[in-house]
Amino acid sequence: MTKTENNILLFSITLCWAASYIFIKSLPPDLSSFAYLTLTTGIAAVILVVVFWRRLKEVKVSTVKRSLLLSALLTVSLLVERQGIMLLPASNASFLAALTILIVPLILLLLRRKPTRDNIIGALIIVLGLCLTSRFSLPAFMNLGSLFMFLGCVAGAFYIISADRFTKRESPLLIGVVQMVITALIGFIMWTVEEPTTFFSVDYTRELLSSIFILAFFTKAYAYIVLMFSQKYADPMRVTIIASTEPVVTLTLAVLIPAAYGAGEAFSIYSLIGAVTIACGAVVAGSNLFIRKTKPAKGAGVYAD
Numbered sequence: 001m002t003k004t005e006n007n008i009l010l011f012s013i014t015l016c017w018a019a020s021y022i023f024i025k026s027l028p029p030d031l032s033s034f035a036y037l038t039l040t041t042g043i044a045a046v047i048l049v050v051v052f053w054r055r056l057k058e059v060k061v062s063t064v065k066r067s068l069l070l071s072a073l074l075t076v077s078l079l080v081e082r083q084g085i086m087l088l089p090a091s092n093a094s095f096l097a098a099l100t101i102l103i104v105p106l107i108l109l110l111l112r113r114k115p116t117r118d119n120i121i122g123a124l125i126i127v128l129g130l131c132l133t134s135r136f137s138l139p140a141f142m143n144l145g146s147l148f149m150f151l152g153c154v155a156g157a158f159y160i161i162s163a164d165r166f167t168k169r170e171s172p173l174l175i176g177v178v179q180m181v182i183t184a185l186i187g188f189i190m191w192t193v194e195e196p197t198t199f200f201s202v203d204y205t206r207e208l209l210s211s212i213f214i215l216a217f218f219t220k221a222y223a224y225i226v227l228m229f230s231q232k233y234a235d236p237m238r239v240t241i242i243a244s245t246e247p248v249v250t251l252t253l254a255v256l257i258p259a260a261y262g263a264g265e266a267f268s269i270y271s272l273i274g275a276v277t278i279a280c281g282a283v284v285a286g287s288n289l290f291i292r293k294t295k296p297a298k299g300a301g302v303y304a305d
Contacts, residue, residue: 006233010242013223013230018249020219021093023211024085028203033079034194035202037187039212041078044220045180052177059174066166067178070159074179074224075186077155080148087145095130096149101244102127103157104236111161119237122284126244129277157240163228164236172228180224241282248275 027036049056085093101123105115115123166175188198195201202208231239 001229001233003233006230007238007242009226009230010234010239011245013227014243014246015249016218016223017243018246019253020215021085021250022253023215024082026207026211028205028208029086031202031208032191032194033082034187034191035198036082036212037075037078038184038191038198039202040216040220041180041187042184043213043216044224045177045184047217047221048177048180048225052173055171055173056177058171059178060170063170063174063178064182066162066170067175067182070162070166070175070179071182071186073155073159073162074183077152077159078183080155081152084145084148084152087143088149093145093149095247096146097153097156098130098244098247099127099150100153100157100160101240103153104160104240107157107161108236115237118284119241122241122281123244125281125284126241126278127281129274129279129281130244130247132274132277160231160236160239163231164234164239167228167232172232173225176225176228180220245278245282248278 081097084096088096105119105123108115163175191198227239
C-alpha cells in the first residue's frame with residue numbers, strides 16, 4: 001500500500017467519525033451509554049464475523065490478548081466520547097477530540113520514541129487552527145462534557161500507539177474483528193449490570209434503528225478494520241495528523257446540515273482561516289521541512305537524512 005493510498009483510507013475514516021456526530025446526537029437522551037456501546041459494536045461484530053468467518057481459525061492467543069487491551073481502551077474512549085458529544089456543540093466536541101494531536105507526541109516522548117521536529121511544529125500549527133475554527137472561548141468549554149472529551153483523547157492516544165505496535169506483529173484483520181467482538185461483550189456485561197432486561201428495555205423506533213445501524217457499519221465495522229490496516233503501514237503521528245482534520249469536516253457538515261447538528265454552526269472568516277491553518281499544519285507535520293541535513297562525508301555525493 002502506498003503512502004497516498006493509506007492517507008486516503010485514513011481520511012475516509014475521519015469523514016465517517018466526523019459525520020457520526022449527526023447520528024449520535026439523534027439518539028434518545030435516555031439511551032444508556034452501555035446500550036449504545038453494545039448495540040453499535042455488537043452489530044459491527046456480527047457483520048465482521050459473517051464476512052470474515054473463514055479467517056477466524058487463524059486467531060492466536062496473542063491476538064486475543066492484544067485485542068483485549070485495545071478493546072478496553074476502545075470501550076473507555078467510546079463511552080466518554082458519547083457523553084461529551086451529548087453535552088457539547090458539535091464544533092467544541094470535535095475541537096477537543098482533535099487534541100489527541102498533542103497527547104500522542106507526549107506519550108511517545110515518555111516511551112522514548114521522539115517525534116520529529118516537523119511533527120511537533122505541525123501539531124502546534126494544527127492546534128492554532130483548531131482554536132481559530134472553534135473561535136476558542138474558555139467559558140464554552142467549562143463543563144463536564146469537556147472532561148469527558150479529554151478523557152476520550154487520552155484513551156484514544158493510547159489506543160493509536162498500542163494499535164501501531166500490535167498491527168505490525170499480528171494480522172490487522174483479525175485484531176480488528178476480535179477487538180470488536182470483545183468490546184461488544186464488555187458493553188453487554190456492563191449493560192446487564194445497569195439494566196438486567198438489556199435489549200427489552202429499549203424502545204426501538206425507526207430513527208433509533210437507522211442511527212444505530214449507520215453508526216455500527218460505518219464508524220465501527222468499516223472504520224476500525226480500515227484503521228487497523230492503515231496503522232500497519234503508518235506511524236502513530238501520521239494517523240493522528242490526518243484525524244486532526246476532523247473538526248474541519250465536522251464544521252462543513254454542520255453548516256451543510258444544521259438541522260441534523262442542531263447547534264446553529266455558522267461558517268465565518270475565522271472558520272476559513274482555521275481550516276487553512278489546520279491544512280498547513282497537517283502538511284508541515286507530514287513533511288521533512290525542518291529536519292536538519294548533515295554535510296556529506298568526503299567523497300559522498302548526497303546528503304544524509
